[in-house]
Amino acid sequence: FWLKHDFGFATVVMVEVETYYLGCLAQASYLVHYKGIGVLIDPRRDAKLYLDHLAEINVRLKGVVLTHLHADFVAGHTDVSVATGAPVFMGRHCDARSPHSPVVEGDRLGLGDGVFLEALETPGHTPGCVSWLLTEYGTVTRAFTGDTLFVGSVGRPDLLGSLGTSKEALAMMMYDTVNNKLKKLPDACIVHPGHGPGSPCGKMLSDKLTSTIGEERVSNQAFTLLDKEAFLAFLTEGQPNAPSYFLGCVSLNKTGPPLVEGGSGTYQALPLVPAAEFYKRLGNFEGDAVYKLDTREAPEYASAHVAGFLNFPMGTHGGVDTLTPDKLEGHEGNFSIWVGTLVPPAAKIFLVTPPGREREVFIRLARIGMSSNVEGILQGGFSAEAAEQIGVAVASNTRMEATKVPSAQEVGQVVLDVRTRGEFVCKRNGHLAGSFSAPLCELQSATEELRQRFAGKSFITYCRGGFRSAVAASVLQAAGFPATDVIGGYPALQGALPDQTGKLDTEGFLVDSSHF
Numbered sequence: 078f079w080l081k082h083d084f085g086f087a088t089v090v091m092v093e094v095e096t097y098y099l100g101c102l103a104q105a106s107y108l109v110h111y112k113g114i115g116v117l118i119d120p121r122r123d124a125k126l127y128l129d130h131l132a133e134i135n136v137r138l139k140g141v142v143l144t145h146l147h148a149d150f151v152a153g154h155t156d157v158s159v160a161t162g163a164p165v166f167m168g169r170h171c172d173a174r175s176p177h178s179p180v181v182e183g184d185r186l187g188l189g190d191g192v193f194l195e196a197l198e199t200p201g202h203t204p205g206c207v208s209w210l211l212t213e214y215g216t217v218t219r220a221f222t223g224d225t226l227f228v229g230s231v232g233r234p235d236l237l238g239s240l241g242t243s244k245e246a247l248a249m250m251m252y253d254t255v256n257n258k259l260k261k262l263p264d265a266c267i268v269h270p271g272h273g274p275g276s277p278c279g280k281m282l283s284d285k286l287t288s289t290i291g292e293e294r295v296s297n298q299a300f301t302l303l304d305k306e307a308f309l310a311f312l313t314e315g316q317p318n319a320p321s322y323f324l325g326c327v328s329l330n331k332t333g334p335p336l337v338e339g340g341s342g343t344y345q346a347l348p349l350v351p352a353a354e355f356y357k358r359l360g361n362f363e364g365d366a367v368y369k370l371d372t373r374e375a376p377e378y379a380s381a382h383v384a385g386f387l388n389f390p391m392g393t394h395g396g397v398d399t400l401t402p403d404k405l406e407g408h409e410g411n412f413s414i415w416v417g418t419l420v421p422p423a424a425k426i427f428l429v430t431p432p433g434r435e436r437e438v439f440i441r442l443a444r445i446g447m448s449s450n451v452e453g454i455l456q457g458g459f460s461a462e463a464a465e466q467i468g469v470a471v472a473s474n475t476r477m478e479a480t481k482v483p484s485a486q487e488v489g490q491v492v493l494d495v496r497t498r499g500e501f502v503c504k505r506n507g508h509l510a511g512s513f514s515a516p517l518c519e520l521q522s523a524t525e526e527l528r529q530r531f532a533g534k535s536f537i538t539y540c541r542g543g544f545r546s547a548v549a550a551s552v553l554q555a556a557g558f559p560a561t562d563v564i565g566g567y568p569a570l571q572g573a574l575p576d577q578t579g580k581l582d583t584e585g586f587l588v589d590s591s592h593f
Contacts, residue, residue, distance in 0.1 A: 092192055092213055094269070097126065098286065101392065101412040101441055102150050103276035105286060107221055107269055109211060110136045111188040117157060118142045118209065118221050119271055122334065122444045124156035131161070138163035140186050142194075144223025144271060145206040146171050146330045148236045148323040149278055149414070151446045155333045168198060171205035175333025180207060191215065199225040199258060201251025202232025202278070204242055210262070217263055220290070223271040225251075226259060229283035231299040233316045236278065236323060248312040255299050264291030275411040277317050277418070280499070317497060318518045322417030325446045334446070347435055350453040352460070356383075356469050358453055359427055368420045371429040372412075372438050373459070375476065375547040375562065381461035384470040386429060388551035389416055390544060391438060415548060417445045418518055426450045432458035474554060477537055477561050479569040483577065485537060486511055492537045494585065495520065495549040496567070500541065507579040509539065509570050514585045517545045517552075524556040535559035542566045 095108040099121060107118040108127070115136040120127055131138065138161045141154045145168065154165045155175060166186070169179040182198040191214045199208045202224040211219040224232035234247030268288045272278050281298075294300050302308045350358065359369065371378050371386040378388040391412055420426065428451060430438045435454050442448045461471045477485065486492060492512040494501050501507075501514040508514070515523065517540070527536075536553050538546040538560065546562040553560035563569060571578045 092188075092211070092218075094211075094219065095130070096269070096286070097121075098273065099444075100275075102414060102444060103273045103282075103411055104150055105269070105271055105273065108136070109188070109194060109219075109221075110134070111192045112190070113137060114139050114188050116140045116142060116186050116188070116194055116209075117163070119144055119147070119223060120153040120157050122151045122153045122156070123440050124153040124160065127153070127157055128160055137161075139188070141165045142186075142209060142221075143167045143171070143173075143177075143330070144208065144221065144225070145203045146173060146327055147224075148327045149272075149276065149320070149417075150444050151326050151329050151334045153334075156336055159336060166196075168196075168205035168207040170198075170200070171203075171331075173331050173333075175331070194221075197258060199223075199254045201225060201234060201247055201254045202236070204247070204250070206232070206254075208259075210266075217266050219267045219269060220259075220262060221269045222259075224278050225254060226268060226293065226297075227270040227272060227276075227279050227282045228268065228285045228288040228293070229297055230279045230281045231255065231297070231312065233279050234312055235316060236319050244313050245309060248309045249305070251299070251312060252305055252308050256303075259290065260294065260300065262290045264289060264294065266290045268293060275414065277320055277414060280316055315499060318418070320414060320418035322420075322422050322445050322447060325422050329446050347439055348451055348453050349435060349456040351456050352463050353467055355427070355453050355455045356464070356467055362425055362427075362452070366421070366424055367427070368424045369427045369429075370416070370420075371459070371551075372434075373429065373431050375543065377431075378547070378551070379474050379476050381471055381473050382459070383429065383464060384472040385555050386551070387419075387555060388547050390547055391431065391434065391441070392544075411544070413441050413445050415517070415545070416442065417447065419521060419548070419552075420447070420450075422447070422450075424450060425452045427452055428454045429459045430454060472554070474550070475561055476564050479563055479565060479573040482509070482537060482563060482570065483574065489534060490537055491531050491534045492539065493549065494540075494567075495538050495545050496540050498586070501585065502581055502583060504581060506567065506571070507581045508585065509567070509574070510577040510580050512539070512585050515549075517549050520549055520552055524553070524558075527553075527558070535561075537561055537563060539563040539570060540566050541568070 092111045097106045106120050109116050115138050141157050141163050158165050165177040166180050167173050167177045169181055180196045184196040185193045187193040194209045197208045199206045206225050209221045210217050235244035273286050274282045274284050369386040370389050371382050372389050372391040374390045464471050493515040494508050494512045495517040497516050538549040540546040543566040550560040550562040
């Protein structure tokens, strides 16, 4: 999906910015073009999207830019560069091993007639971060900030992409970046960040995809905290857990990922396996090194699924959110991020997908460097009748309407809020009375604690929109707990139970909160 921006500047009517936003990674890439010449910023791995669009609008690439070595997705710079001949540009401190031109502050990529992109070194998220400033006829009009500046936040300093530098040192770099570089940009300068809400690359990201420096100067806490110690605490505390797949992505981006689309135009052959062979292979893999994922939507999974499979709904729009020029809607659960968070990097993966979407799920795993983990995809989709004929155990579960939650609590069912702890005590929304905070990212490691604390109990899970709670319920079911999820998530609870939501107490933190 791409979106063409038109913000009405009299001097920029011929400069166009295309946004490609991928909801399941909460990731944005951009094409800046002027009179048929363009620069592509932070492309994702499935490069055919960009190549087709470039051909459609008749734009020739002058360069492919990575704002830094990404940890949360495998970039497509290698594919695009090979396919188009455009050189790759990265910051001089990225320590990349693949072919590229290192840039220093002040380097420019000219698009013609006083229009150019200029490198601004903005370390803090990583040492090698570079933001790119679009200058049009002497005025800086836009900043493509990668993971340095988000709408409402800045990039976290503690990810695996910054190996070799402490989070405290990077936080101080970010302090200097914000106060000595970003604050000096014009108030009217439009900010185009690398991520939107749901990304683990920062905290408190807004649901807006664009902003201005002037708006961030007022509303972004990183801009308003002048005391260095307060800034350090803000940036290093309360960050979400980094998914385990990040190290692999950094490594691939540093060395240059293998070609998947730029060369041949296609991914490797899909490992589609007929039902009988698929279920036979399942029996050959046991233990924690195997993850069995059912990517159908929660209602379909609940009606019937292979016992022991975890539910990771793919969503209905390919993970691409519906966009307006400045706001994200239709958030679909960050499928790829959560697979990479909960599935160990070396695990073998077996997949059940909606019919006809086998290649899509494979591509979405390739974006995080995990397509090679896939041992098999069930050919033709799931059939409960076919599975039972082969002798495979088929399970089902009910889902709960929000209005029925209080009565379930009265008979002893335990409600788990699987959002982050920050969401649990958020002053804006709060949580359901009597619920316990059990963030999804730590749920798998906490099952024994739950077993001891709530022996013989069944669980009800909820989150913001329904994705995390569906995953959580299936994780609990696979661990032997009776579990269901709330249809419609926390908004449904707020609508049905206004007097019992919005609670801000911390009594729902479990006594042994090391897992949460």
